[in-house]
Amino acid sequence: MTVQDVIEGFRENAPYDPERSAYANVLFQEAIQIGMELNTRYHTPEEIVKIMSRLTGRQVDDSFRLFPPFYTDFGKNITFGKDVFINSCCHFQDQGGISIGDGTMIGHSAVLATINHDLEPSKMRKNHYAPIIIGKHVWIGSNATILSGVTIGDWAVIGAGAVVTKDVPPMTVVGGVPAKVIRRIKDKRS
Numbered sequence: 001m002t003v004q005d006v007i008e009g010f011r012e013n014a015p016y017d018p019e020r021s022a023y024a025n026v027l028f029q030e031a032i033q034i035g036m037e038l039n040t041r042y043h044t045p046e047e048i049v050k051i052m053s054r055l056t057g058r059q060v061d062d063s064f065r066l067f068p069p070f071y072t073d074f075g076k077n078i079t080f081g082k083d084v085f086i087n088s089c090c091h092f093q094d095q096g097g098i099s100i101g102d103g104t105m106i107g108h109s110a111v112l113a114t115i116n117h118d119l120e121p122s123k124m125r126k127n128h129y130a131p132i133i134i135g136k137h138v139w140i141g142s143n144a145t146i147l148s149g150v151t152i153g154d155w156a157v158i159g160a161g162a163v164v165t166k167d168v169p170p171m172t173v174v175g176g177v178p179a180k181v182i183r184r185i186k187d188k189r190s
Contacts, residue, residue: 096129
């Protein structure tokens with residue numbers, strides 16, 4: 001059994017596999033353990049990169065910056081680009097997959113949630129997983145929530161407190177509950 005096998009088990013209509021479920025529980029506990037290590041004492045920026053590399057199971061770039069505490073329930077389905085900054089108290093629910101592009105900044109207490117549940121009682125709140133894809137140079141404001149299946153385009157800005165339920169085009173500012181486009185961003189570099 002591998003981490004990739006567990007991630008495949010989060011796909012829609014994946015058959016139940018008790019061995020995969022047991023290994024997923026081991027990985028959930030590992031994420032909790034690494035999170036406690038990260039959040040309960042001071043670490044240098046270099047140590048944080050090493051801890052986040054262990055948490056994700058892949059090398060995190062040396063340019064990555066994080067202000068703890070940071071919370072995740074799985075960890076192994078997160079990828080970070082270069083020069084990513086995550087401020088304190090962020091929560092990532094990553095079983096569905098979270099991809100964060102180069103140069104992205106994420107404000108205090110942001111929530112990225114890749115799981116949703118059935119509403120119909122007969123379906124017993126069955127989990128549904130969908131990835132969150134964040135482009136390059138995105139700015140996510142404090143207390144924003146990004147929901148499962150959302151893609152955020154390059155250079156977009158998510159206003160503080162926004163709840164993002166739909167894809168966000170590149171070069172736009174969105175805000176509100178649910179988030180709506182507030183304005184387009186003009187690129188004056190050219």
